[in-house]
Amino acid sequence: MTAADLHTLTGAYALHALDDDERERFERHAAACADCAREVRELSAAAARLGLAVTVSPDPALKDQVMRRITTVRQEPPRTVSPGELRTVGARRRRPSRWALAAALAAAAALGGTAVWQHERAQDAQNAQEQARRAERRADQVAAVLTAPDARSRTTELPGGASGTVVVSRSRDRAVFVASRMAKPPGGKVYQLWFDEAGTMRSAGLMDPGRGTGAVLMEGPVDGASGMGITVEPAGGSRSPTSAPVALMGLPA
Template sequence: MSTVDLHTLTGAYALHALSEEERGEFERHAADCEACAQEALELSETAARLGLATTMTPSAALKSRVMRQITTVRQEGPRGTSPLRSPGGNRARRLSRWALAACLAGVAAFGGTAVWQYDRAEDAQQRAQQAERSTDAIAAVLAAPDARTRTAELADGGRGTVVVSKSRDRAVFIASDIASPPEGKVYQLWFDDGGTMRSAGLMDPGRTARPVLLEGAVGGASGMGITVEPAGGSAQPTSSPLALMTFPA
């Protein structure tokens, strides 16, 4: 087998699709080829992550279609006389079409839900990062040297406290003893810009006692309000406010 052929076997190696002889030959080649070794490692790690996901058996039609497409894609070797590295040391090639098709076959073998599970994990990680940033911003407002608070009774018997920091130009709302909103409804917060209400975000219906960072800068707002709105929020208040609170001086 030529060196050019060996360069195209990273995908098949990662998916254990080589014969014993081919596998041994590729491993000897990869011992001296950093680009192939790295690529095979990355593909193997991807296959392992897919394998750890909760899966279900794909339909016979899906697997047959993928396997049929593999046979119609021509294998593409590296281009040029130096396919492994650019002058800067970076890899100068991409996965061959054969390797990509092999990866797709691997996904089908692991199950049709593997990619979905991976995407869900990515989404969960992004949400966790966003929550962490929000928590940091809330803490910064509460700990600001110029933080000022104002507390008021809510129409449903609960209490609401707003904390404002002019130096950070942000505000935090904290509710206590507030009932969950009616089904299909949500609590929406508003900035009071001289009588004009500007949306400041929604409260999580399942976590009404959690501090909320009002969306957007305080700017010239003189206070805030809270109303009950349809799920998803409204452009302008559609109900009487549970409370209108003037910001502390």
């Protein structure tokens, strides 16, 4: 695969359609190609917005079910009543029937349920949109570090044939960790990143346990950190490392 071929993979990368080898090669390419990094951000944002444009339609079989039920319900024939029964019927008509009340309550409940369903769908769409905005902002921040004029990187080998690269921009005071083929953490565990400040470890966020390859914006400023580490922690992370480090590496000067 040539460099020219890698330029054509922005769309497939944004839609997670590359295999592990192609994704790894493209991410190394995008780390040094501002045009591809920008195009990936734009395509990822567009894909997220398209994902929000979803409508929910009733089951097509619903109409058939209703029409079929109509044909099976017998209509009661008219009957004659005596004068005494007429007075009783008149009295009944002056007060709501139990069935009418039940029907009204059922209709109100159905309308209320529809309103709740619509509210929940709208809330889901709003939450998804906010998540897309956060993902877009995070992608912009990652790209800003990777493409910064003073960006410096350092790569180390990780267990199982994986590798990790930390990219630091001192002018932005931020760092990005790029993982490649890291094994999934054990069930209920997560990889946690740390800044090493003279032996004191400061949390720099969690990695997505479902992705062993990808770029992660490390949380917080680089500040006085001279290195970083990775540990395996309980889901949700820890205040301080609770396991032996998977990796320790110095930050690029």
